[in-house]
Amino acid sequence: MNDIKVTKIEKSRVKDFDFSNMPPFGHAFTDHMFVADYIDGEWKNFEIKPLQNLSLHPANLTLHYGQTIFEGMKAFFTDKNEPILFRPKDHAKRFKRSAVRMSMPEIPEDLFLGAIKALVKMEINWIPKEVGSALYLRPFMIAMDDVIGVKPSKTYKFVLLTLPSGPYYSRPLSLKASMNFVRAVKGGIGEAKTAGNYGASLYPFNLAKELGYDQLMWLDANEHKYVQEIGTMNIFFVIGDTVVTPMLDGAVLHGITRNSIITIFKDNGYKVEERLISTDELIKAYNKGQLKEVFGSGTAAIIAKIDKLDINDKIMTFDTETFKVADFAKKYINDVRKGIIEDKYNWIERI
Numbered sequence: 644m645n646d647i648k649v650t651k652i653e654k655s656r657v658k659d660f661d662f663s664n665m666p667p668f669g670h671a672f673t674d675h676m677f678v679a680d681y682i683d684g685e686w687k688n689f690e691i692k693p694l695q696n697l698s699l700h701p702a703n704l705t706l707h708y709g710q711t712i713f714e715g716m717k718a719f720f721t722d723k724n725e726p727i728l729f730r731p732k733d734h735a736k737r738f739k740r741s742a743v744r745m746s747m748p749e750i751p752e753d754l755f756l757g758a759i760k761a762l763v764k765m766e767i768n769w770i771p772k773e774v775g776s777a778l779y780l781r782p783f784m785i786a787m788d789d790v791i792g793v794k795p796s797k798t799y800k801f802v803l804l805t806l807p808s809g810p811y812y813s814r815p816l817s818l819k820a821s822m823n824f825v826r827a828v829k830g831g832i833g834e835a836k837t838a839g840n841y842g843a844s845l846y847p848f849n850l851a852k853e854l855g856y857d858q859l860m861w862l863d864a865n866e867h868k869y870v871q872e873i874g875t876m877n878i879f880f881v882i883g884d885t886v887v888t889p890m891l892d893g894a895v896l897h898g899i900t901r902n903s904i905i906t907i908f909k910d911n912g913y914k915v916e917e918r919l920i921s922t923d924e925l926i927k928a929y930n931k932g933q934l935k936e937v938f939g940s941g942t943a944a945i946i947a948k949i950d951k952l953d954i955n956d957k958i959m960t961f962d963t964e965t966f967k968v969a970d971f972a973k974k975y976i977n978d979v980r981k982g983i984i985e986d987k988y989n990w991i992e993r994i
């Protein structure tokens with residue numbers, strides 16, 4: 644993609660940015676953004692420009708009916724100081740799937756990747772070099788029609804934001820199984836990265852937070868019995884000598900980290916099962932001393948260990964210092980990202 648109009652900021656803020664003492668995730672942005680418009684059935688007006696507000700009509704369809712999707716991924720430096728992306732084509736594919744589910748136009752892979760590479764190249768000095776830090780990339784698409792009425796928009800805007808971010812979830816997390824509220828139902832929008840899933844989670848999440856928990860563990864919508872995932876992560880258990888994770892049942896997000904670590908485990912001799920996991924099974928395994936590890940997987944943290952799991956007031960605690968399986972996966976992915984071990988699955992994309 645060569646036809647990007649570029650307008651540079653007069654003076655970059657990067658020199659004044661303290662990478663060793665970054666604000667919390669989501670608060671700091673780089674100098675520029677990428678934007679494109681979908682008008683008359685095609686993507687056009689590709690532009691990199693100084694980060695600025697969008698102008699929206701008050702009837703903008705996204706504001707009223709939530710026709711919007713997003714992705715989250717990261718750019719890093721390898722140990723050889725090469726800027727790279729981790730599985731960006733898989734993020735492009737998931738973005739497409741989300742678009743289809745939300746009746747939005749697909750973004751061609753070369754536009755998605757071209758925008759990312761062009762903006763990251765321009766913001767290269769914003770990629771943090773500190774261990775565990777990265778440049779977080781937030782591509783999103785919103786409906787732009789300014790007509791009140793529930794129907795798909797005819798016009799859209801694609802925007803890419805880049806945010807320097809420090810290490811995420813460095814401490815173990817506590818989880819509470821959500822017995823009264825659900826995140827997603829088969830046939831709903833759980834597999835799409837769309838705003839509604841996250842907006843709907845805020846109220847139950849706050850209730851759990853008031854009780855002192857870091858995150859909710861979502862259960863299936865029909866029986867409130869089978870585990871689905873965590874707030875913004877997929878979930879894994881080590882039961883006996885087997886790594887177990889909920890199968891993709893039509894309501895769970897197809898996590899790219901989830902897929903990466905399943906691949907790594909299978910290739911390294913671990914027994915892995917993707918299947919239904921009931922809360923009863925977890926409690927029984929815990930009581931028998933067989934529930935060895937619980938951890939979440941996601942782009943933000945790669946792996947977040949769980950030290951406390953509450954299922955209907957049955958409190959289970961874990962010594963995360965002993966989590967060998969979680970550590971193996973985290974180290975493997977980190978080493979691929981750093982370029983220390985061979986990228987045999989072609990997950991790394993150079994910028």
Ligand SMILES: Cc1ncc(COP(=O)(O)O)c(C=O)c1O
Binds near residue numbers: 897
């Ligand atoms: C609901 C949900 N589940 C799981 C994940 C983990 O997905 P990934 O590994 O692709 O970051 C995310 C983050 O994108 C998420 O928002």
